[in-house]
Amino acid sequence: MTVTASLTAAAPTLSQAPYWYLTRSTGITAFVLLTVSIAFGIAATHRALASPAWPRFATQNLHRNVSVLSLAFLAVHIVTTIVDGFVTISWWAVVVPFVSDYRPLWVAFGTIAFDLTLIVIVSSLLRLRISATLWRRIHYTSYAAWPLTFLHFLNTGTDAAHGRFGIWIDIACAGVIAAALAVRVVAGDNAPRPLRSLVR
Amino acid sequence: MRLLTETGRSLAEHVATHGELRLGNRPALLDEVDRSGLLGRGGAGFPTGRKLRTVAAGSKAVVLGNGCEGEPASGKDHRLMQSHPHLVLDGLQTAAHAVGAREAHLAVHAGSSALAILGKALTERRDLVRTTLHEVPVRYVASEESALVNLVNTGLAKPTFTPPRPFEQGIGKRPTAINNVETLAHLGLIARHGAEWFRAVGDPDEPGTALVTVNGTVVEVPTGTPVRDLLGPLDDLQAVLVGGYFGTWIAAAQVHDLTLTHRDLRAAGGALGAGIVLSLPVGSCGLLETSRVATYLADQNAGQCGPCFNGLPAIAAAVRALALGPWHDGEMAHLDRWLGIVPGRGACRHPDGAVRFVLSALSVFANDVARHRSGHPCTGIRQPPVLPV
Amino acid sequence: MRVRVNPIDCTAHGLCAELLPEWISLDEWGYPVIDEQVVPAQLVRNARRAAAACPTLALRLQQD
Numbered sequence: 001m002t003v004t005a006s007l008t009a010a011a012p013t014l015s016q017a018p019y020w021y022l023t024r025s026t027g028i029t030a031f032v033l034l035t036v037s038i039a040f041g042i043a044a045t046h047r048a049l050a051s052p053a054w055p056r057f058a059t060q061n062l063h064r065n066v067s068v069l070s071l072a073f074l075a076v077h078i079v080t081t082i083v084d085g086f087v088t089i090s091w092w093a094v095v096v097p098f099v100s101d102y103r104p105l106w107v108a109f110g111t112i113a114f115d116l117t118l119i120v121i122v123s124s125l126l127r128l129r130i131s132a133t134l135w136r137r138i139h140y141t142s143y144a145a146w147p148l149t150f151l152h153f154l155n156t157g158t159d160a161a162h163g164r165f166g167i168w169i170d171i172a173c174a175g176v177i178a179a180a181l182a183v184r185v186v187a188g189d190n191a192p193r194p195l196r197s198l199v200r
Numbered sequence: 201m202r203l204l205t206e207t208g209r210s211l212a213e214h215v216a217t218h219g220e221l222r223l224g225n226r227p228a229l230l231d232e233v234d235r236s237g238l239l240g241r242g243g244a245g246f247p248t249g250r251k252l253r254t255v256a257a258g259s260k261a262v263v264l265g266n267g268c269e270g271e272p273a274s275g276k277d278h279r280l281m282q283s284h285p286h287l288v289l290d291g292l293q294t295a296a297h298a299v300g301a302r303e304a305h306l307a308v309h310a311g312s313s314a315l316a317i318l319g320k321a322l323t324e325r326r327d328l329v330r331t332t333l334h335e336v337p338v339r340y341v342a343s344e345e346s347a348l349v350n351l352v353n354t355g356l357a358k359p360t361f362t363p364p365r366p367f368e369q370g371i372g373k374r375p376t377a378i379n380n381v382e383t384l385a386h387l388g389l390i391a392r393h394g395a396e397w398f399r400a401v402g403d404p405d406e407p408g409t410a411l412v413t414v415n416g417t418v419v420e421v422p423t424g425t426p427v428r429d430l431l432g433p434l435d436d437l438q439a440v441l442v443g444g445y446f447g448t449w450i451a452a453a454q455v456h457d458l459t460l461t462h463r464d465l466r467a468a469g470g471a472l473g474a475g476i477v478l479s480l481p482v483g484s485c486g487l488l489e490t491s492r493v494a495t496y497l498a499d500q501n502a503g504q505c506g507p508c509f510n511g512l513p514a515i516a517a518a519v520r521a522l523a524l525g526p527w528h529d530g531e532m533a534h535l536d537r538w539l540g541i542v543p544g545r546g547a548c549r550h551p552d553g554a555v556r557f558v559l560s561a562l563s564v565f566a567n568d569v570a571r572h573r574s575g576h577p578c579t580g581i582r583q584p585p586v587l588p589v
Numbered sequence: 590m591r592v593r594v595n596p597i598d599c600t601a602h603g604l605c606a607e608l609l610p611e612w613i614s615l616d617e618w619g620y621p622v623i624d625e626q627v628v629p630a631q632l633v634r635n636a637r638r639a640a641a642a643c644p645t646l647a648l649r650l651q652q653d
Contacts, residue, residue: 132598192601192618506601507618510618547596
């Protein structure tokens with residue numbers, strides 16, 4: 001028997017399916033962490049949003065660490081989704097969009113978001129070997145991952161449907177992104193200016 | 201007269217005066233150039249033989265002739281290319297042969313009349329190595345060696361970060377020998393007449409003749425010529441600027457014993473540069489002239505490096521305030537700090553040259569500085585400008 | 590090992606000075622002023638962090 005089949009066979013009925021709970025909880029957590037990571041990313045690059053009490057490298061490190069944590073939750077989300085037998089989604093659907101039997105469009109959004117995340121992470125691991133411009137351009141594609149994930153959350157599973165709690169998480173995350181963007185816009189242009197405490 | 205002869209521009213006249221260029225054994229040529237003691241005439245004064253030998257050691261070398269006379273006060277390269285294009289082209293072929301290059305480039309300022317003249321001269325010749333002419337935007341930094349390489353490689357005439365320097369990785373990432381066009385002209389003649397001939401004239405340590413632009417006039421003189429022989433009556437002289445706008449001021453009292461050599465000028469705290477000599481008459485204000493040039497140099501930055509595009513305008517503004525007022529004496533501390541903090545922090549030596557120029561002015565015109573600082577500027581500020589920008 | 594900055598790539602983000610203040614300070618325009626000597630052993634780890642943190646990869650470590 002294949003690994004998937006044996007794991008699926010071991011899963012109890014729907015209402016107590018551990019994989020189903022895991023996939024929902026890790027998926028939501030990954031999405032919340034993605035939101036936080038992007039918010040930090042928007043803030044990390046703006047010079048005016050730094051201070052001696054909260055230096056740029058702190059925001060930058062938080063951004064990186066939250067991204068990695070989000071990826072960890074995302075990995076569990078993906079594995080438990082595939083292994084759970086209630087809906088049929090093959091391993092291919094992890095990286096190839098539109099091959100899922102279950103809600104192909106909305107799962108595809110998740111797939112594409114994951115693909116983008118993979119490319120961004122690989123580019124960051126290879127950062128010293130690729131040009132700074134190429135790295136930045138790849139990194140900007142991560143902005144697309146958020147709306148894709150947002151819509152994926154809204155339209156797959158049931159947590160966001162029918163006025164359940166998921167919708168509030170969605171709205172809250174959208175609010176966080178909107179706030180981060182607003183702060184960035186208000187902070188003005190990003191022209192060089194030194195942190196006074198470091199000027200000698 | 202070796203370079204600035206009465207010969208016309210055509211190839212026939214050129215060959216009639218100088219003879220055919222015959223390039224023989226490459227190692228023998230490199231030895232000859234070494235023995236000649238030829239130093240680069242573009243400003244740095246680097247031994248040409250050593251430069252060629254280093255590039256020759258690399259593979260697939262390329263040669264580039266620099267005819268972009270970035271200095272407003274210099275006219276020698278333009279004069280040479282315009283009146284004696286074949287001297288320059290001979291030199292380029294000689295350099296190509298010496299380093300084993302199969303590709304030659306010549307950079308000239310856009311809009312220069314020399315472009316058409318060189319183009320026509322190229323059609324008269326049957327060179328072994330093909331020469332490509334490049335038009336370079338007329339900006340001070342565009343003629344810096346990494347900027348020229350960048351222009352040929354990408355079309356953008358802005359300096360790049362070094363290392364690697366062009367002699368290691370230049371055009372097409374290949375070892376590139378960049379020589380000033382005057383240096384090339386001498387090179388072509390050394391290939392014909394030999395090292396002994398070259399050394400027969402001029403200073404024993406830095407031999408040969410050199411083209412010098414003295415107050416706008418181009419002359420050819422043996423190296424080691426006393427600077428005072430180039431100038432008019434010394435009693436009307438307040439100071440001399442040698443080496444162009446990256447050079448240094450020399451007080452009139454020190455001009456007496458100065459000869460046109462890298463050695464003497466370094467000892468005087470300056471540099472020979474590209475053989476530019478400018479006189480400042482008594483009655484003009486050295487600080488005002490310096491401020492005009494400092495402003496020009498600040499405008500001419502490539503806009504790439506923060507310490508330069510921030511620092512030079514700040515320095516220029518301070519010198520201007522010192523020259524013309526209004527002056528607040530607290531500014532002096534700022535100016536001193538900027539002059540200390542700007543050099544060495546750009547990708548090229550543009551900020552370094554500008555700072556050296558200003559520092560020499562503050563030293564040579566120290567009396568003026570004191571007077572201007574105390575609020576009593578000299579009458580010289582009402583004189584018409586002397587230095588071209 | 591020495592710390593060098595490519596002044597063309599540097600756009601004065603200042604993270605290097607935050608992470609290695611013992612070796613790098615900023616001029617009044619935000620650009621790094623870097624000690625050119627060999628980095629002492631106890632600062633090497635932070636020097637690596639500073640180079641990794643530079644948003645434009647302008648700060649580099651140079652092995653002599």
